Amino acid sequence: MQTQPGLRSRTGAGTGDLGGRVAVITGASGGIGAATACRLAAEGATVVLVARRGEVIEESARALRGAGRSALAVTADVTSADGLARAVDVITEQAGAPDLLVNNAGVMYPGPLHEMRLDEWRRMLDVNVLGLLQTTGAFLRPLLASARAGRQVDVVNVSSIAGTRDFSPEYAVYNASKAAVSAVSRSLRGELGPQGIRVTDIQPGLVSTGLGEQTTRTESRESIAGLFERHQALEPDELADVIAYVVSRPPHVGMPQLVVAPVTQ
Numbered sequence: 237m238q239t240q241p242g243l244r245s246r247t248g249a250g251t252g253d254l255g256g257r258v259a260v261i262t263g264a265s266g267g268i269g270a271a272t273a274c275r276l277a278a279e280g281a282t283v284v285l286v287a288r289r290g291e292v293i294e295e296s297a298r299a300l301r302g303a304g305r306s307a308l309a310v311t312a313d314v315t316s317a318d319g320l321a322r323a324v325d326v327i328t329e330q331a332g333a334p335d336l337l338v339n340n341a342g343v344m345y346p347g348p349l350h351e352m353r354l355d356e357w358r359r360m361l362d363v364n365v366l367g368l369l370q371t372t373g374a375f376l377r378p379l380l381a382s383a384r385a386g387r388q389v390d391v392v393n394v395s396s397i398a399g400t401r402d403f404s405p406e407y408a409v410y411n412a413s414k415a416a417v418s419a420v421s422r423s424l425r426g427e428l429g430p431q432g433i434r435v436t437d438i439q440p441g442l443v444s445t446g447l448g449e450q451t452t453r454t455e456s457r458e459s460i461a462g463l464f465e466r467h468q469a470l471e472p473d474e475l476a477d478v479i480a481y482v483v484s485r486p487p488h489v490g491m492p493q494l495v496v497a498p499v500t501q
């Protein structure tokens with residue numbers, strides 16, 4: 237885990253809607269997470285970028301600070317309980333108690349069941365489900381402390397339309413992992429809502445990111461390319477826009493579940 241000095245260098249112009257808030261975004265080294273970090277920073281939040289590729293998030297945090305935003309990079313793997321505990325300590329010390337957590341880190345490995353790609357199944361369940369649970373659990377104490385202090389507090393879980401709708405065959409385990417994320421979100425809403433934490437489950441459709449490039453299966457790469465030919469994929473910024481909207485509503489306004497997908501999908 238690495239952090240850099242000079243976190244509090246904010247001088248620049250965001251709209252300020254999220255001024256004073258401390259936002260932790262997992263999976264912030266690319267795609268939706270990176271776009272969300274930029275957007276929340278532009279709105280005035282202090283953003284903490286979390287991912288395994290430390291050099292990538294450090295570079296992004298540096299660029300954000302150079303643009304006058306307040307940003308910190310903390311390298312961590314969401315499947316490591318120890319790593320997450322250390323991340324919570326570093327973040328609380330350097331950025332203050334978080335009041336906004338975007339559980340966005342995720343992986344996707346398509347493949348028909350008969351191929352029995354057990355390692356990839358485990359990886360998806362580990363990162364997408366257990367990783368999200370571990371991350372939320374690790375940050376719960378500071379999030380609850382922020383809520384008790386009267387601050388607005390949000391947990392945003394990035395699920396997928398894959399969890400609730402018919403999605404392509406060959407995605408059984410990914411679909412299951414995202415169904416679990418949405419189920420967890422519903423339960424957390426009941427558990428944390430009364431304690432002052434607003435929980436939102438966002439279910440994106442096709443977004444133009446590197447997610448589909450993780451698979452080594454040629455057939456899957458081709459079918460993903462086909463999806464991009466059939467639909468005008470959303471841009472990561474368009475998801476970031478929705479996340480920024482949700483977390484800037486008055487505290488009593490909840491949007492428990494949002495589907496954000498290309499019109500044709």
Ligand SMILES: NC(=O)c1ccc[n+]([C@@H]2O[C@H](COP(=O)([O-])OP(=O)(O)OC[C@H]3O[C@@H](n4cnc5c(N)ncnc54)[C@H](OP(=O)(O)O)[C@@H]3O)[C@@H](O)[C@H]2O)c1
Nearest residue numbers: 263265266267268287288289313314341342396443445447
């Ligand atoms: N793109 C789509 O069409 C789409 C649609 C619906 C839902 N989603 C969901 O959106 C989320 C973001 O994905 P994306 O599309 O933006 O893909 P992406 O560009 O591949 O981003 C995935 C992010 O997750 C991080 N990550 C993966 N494993 C991690 C781990 N063990 N610990 C910490 N971070 C980890 C990666 O960072 P490192 O590799 O640096 O750790 C990366 O920053 C995922 O949950 C995905 O399931 C995407």
